Amino acid sequence: xxxxxxxxxxxxxFDVNKVSFSSVSEEFRNKYLGxxxxxLKKMSDDKNGLDNASGANSLGIxxxxxxxxxxxxxxxxxxxxxxxxxxEYEPFTET
Numbered sequence: 665x666x667x668x669x670x671x672x673x674x675x676x677x678f679d680v681n682k683v684s685f686s687s688v689s690e691e692f693r694n695k696y697l698g699x700x701x702x703x704l705k706k707m708s709d710d711k712n713g714l715d716n717a718s719g720a721n722s723l724g725i726x727x728x729x730x731x732x733x734x735x736x737x738x739x740x741x742x743x744x745x746x747x748x749x750x751x752e753y754e755p756f757t758e759t
Contacts, residue, residue, distance in 0.1 A: 683730040687737055695742035700726050725750050 680700055685693040703726060706719025729736075729749055736745060 678727045678730065680730060683733050685733065687734055688740055689738050692736065692740055692742045692745075696726065696729065699742075699746070700730075725753065728753070 680697070683696075685696070688696075699722065703719045703723040707723065708719075725746060729745065
């Protein structure tokens with residue numbers, strides 16, 4: 665598997681139902697679960713390859729967030745946390 669494919673992988677053993685949201689606010693939890701459902705829906709739409717890829721990428725980021733949920737707290741902002749993690753994993757590009 666080459667590097668471009670490796671970036672699109674997501675963890676098959678990840679179970680969103682096992683994520684503990686005890687450290688975050690209810691709003692953070694709801695936004696996380698909404699984004700997770702949206703990502704799954706994008707991946708299941710076989711009519712648009714770009715949506716499939718977008719869903720896979722966002723699902724990968726959300727799974728990384730889910731595995732480190734204990735590092736977030738009640739004051740954590742979902743969008744800010746998501747975008748910070750997304751920046752961490754996006755490829756370095758210059759134009």
